[in-house]
Amino acid sequence: SPATTTVTITGAGGQIGYALLFRIAAGEMLGADRPVRLRLLEIPQGVRGAEGAALELQDCAFPLLRDVEVTDDPSSAFEGCQIALLVGARPRGPGMERGDLLAANASIFGPQGAALNATAADDVRVVVVGNPANTNALIAAASAPDIPSDRFTALTRLDHNRALGQLSAALEVRPDEIDRLAIWGNHSATQFPDVSHALVRSEPVADALATRLGGRAQAAAWLDDVFLPRVAGRGAEIIEVRGSSSVASAANAAIEHVRDEQAGTSWTSAAVVSRGEYGVPEGLVCSFPVSSDGGDYRVIEGLPIDDRARTRIDASVAELVSERDAVRALGVL
Numbered sequence: 352s353p354a355t356t357t358v359t360i361t362g363a364g365g366q367i368g369y370a371l372l373f374r375i376a377a378g379e380m381l382g383a384d385r386p387v388r389l390r391l392l393e394i395p396q397g398v399r400g401a402e403g404a405a406l407e408l409q410d411c412a413f414p415l416l417r418d419v420e421v422t423d424d425p426s427s428a429f430e431g432c433q434i435a436l437l438v439g440a441r442p443r444g445p446g447m448e449r450g451d452l453l454a455a456n457a458s459i460f461g462p463q464g465a466a467l468n469a470t471a472a473d474d475v476r477v478v479v480v481g482n483p484a485n486t487n488a489l490i491a492a493a494s495a496p497d498i499p500s501d502r503f504t505a506l507t508r509l510d511h512n513r514a515l516g517q518l519s520a521a522l523e524v525r526p527d528e529i530d531r532l533a534i535w536g537n538h539s540a541t542q543f544p545d546v547s548h549a550l551v552r553s554e555p556v557a558d559a560l561a562t563r564l565g566g567r568a569q570a571a572a573w574l575d576d577v578f579l580p581r582v583a584g585r586g587a588e589i590i591e592v593r594g595s596s597s598v599a600s601a602a603n604a605a606i607e608h609v610r611d612e613q614a615g616t617s618w619t620s621a622a623v624v625s626r627g628e629y630g631v632p633e634g635l636v637c638s639f640p641v642s643s644d645g646g647d648y649r650v651i652e653g654l655p656i657d658d659r660a661r662t663r664i665d666a667s668v669a670e671l672v673s674e675r676d677a678v679r680a681l682g683v684l
């Protein structure tokens with residue numbers, strides 16, 4: 352029978368943590384044949400919340416769950432860790448400037464990267480969920496010099512799934528009938544959800560939209576004026592309607608991100624460390640269309656990028672560059 356996989360979740364006492372733990376323990380992330388050991392990292396104020404979740408995990412009597420440990424010490428949380436979901440982050444408080452937010456998160460993701468470097472397993476894979484996710488991943492990777500940087504990713508699968516949801520409603524097809532959609536750039540309002548390579552039942556999405564909406568101009572207008580702002584602004588829409596941020600959908604996306612990286616996929620979106628693909632400066636953690644052969648996510652190369660896409664990708668990458676420069680100015684990188 353397969354060996355037990357050690358999974359560390361930071362911020363495990365928070366909302367996304369609560370939506371993640373039970374699905375991971377039920378086998379939805381790694382498969383119904385892979386036992387898991389959970390390590391839950393919290394700050395001291397969050398430890399009771401995580402301990403409560405651990406009690407409930409016991410009460411589920413999951414056959415795959417081998418062990419649960421709650422701690423506020425990063426070194427023991429990452430001991431032997433093979434999959435790290437870095438969820439806990441410092442949210443933007445009232446009146447907090449972007450520089451303050453980046454600094455507060457650098458003081459979380461720097462030490463966590465260092466702790467991963469010191470104690471994680473050789474095959475560790477890390478996904479950052481806590482915002483600003485791309486730059487937090489950059490900081491964690493930079494703080495873990497012995498871990499190959501392609502092991503660090505940031506979550507844009509929620510944006511990818513949101514885009515699939517919108518397209519599937521507009522085209523009246525199932526989400527799994529749409530393929531080759533891409534999220535480029537930062538997990539922020541500047542992201543570019545790109546349908547230019549996407550297919551619906553093997554037909555270009557652009558053609559299907561033009562047929563449905565009455566022409567190419569109408570399709571282009573819908574993409575710019577409806578689809579793109581809806582996807583990029585979905586987090587705010589959820590807060591406004593639900594009165595609370597995206598939690599279950601974020602946890603679902605994190606599970607699918609890890610599942611597909613481990614099981615392999617021919618196409619999804621994830622933020623990975625750029626090697627200069629598509630002109631994105633090397634070292635930035637940027638969302639791209641990616642594939643996996645069961646190891647790490649790799650950028651799908653060679654796609655044609657038209658002027659509209661180029662402009663939008665460049666704008667989001669410029670934001671990533673400014674976040675990186677702000678972190679550098681703090682002396683973190």
Ligand code: NAI
Pocket residue numbers: 361362363364365366367368392393394396397400438439440441442459479480481482483484506507508509510538596597598601
């Ligand atoms: P939450 O506030 O309910 O939970 C966060 C938890 O992290 C808290 O329990 C807190 O005590 C803990 N925490 C804070 N600093 C920590 C540290 N240094 N070490 C360990 N734990 C720490 O927030 P929620 O709703 O669970 O969201 C978590 C993060 O996920 C937020 O940053 C949010 O912006 C982000 N997010 C990212 C999405 C994405 O698509 N990338 C989507 C939705 C949310």
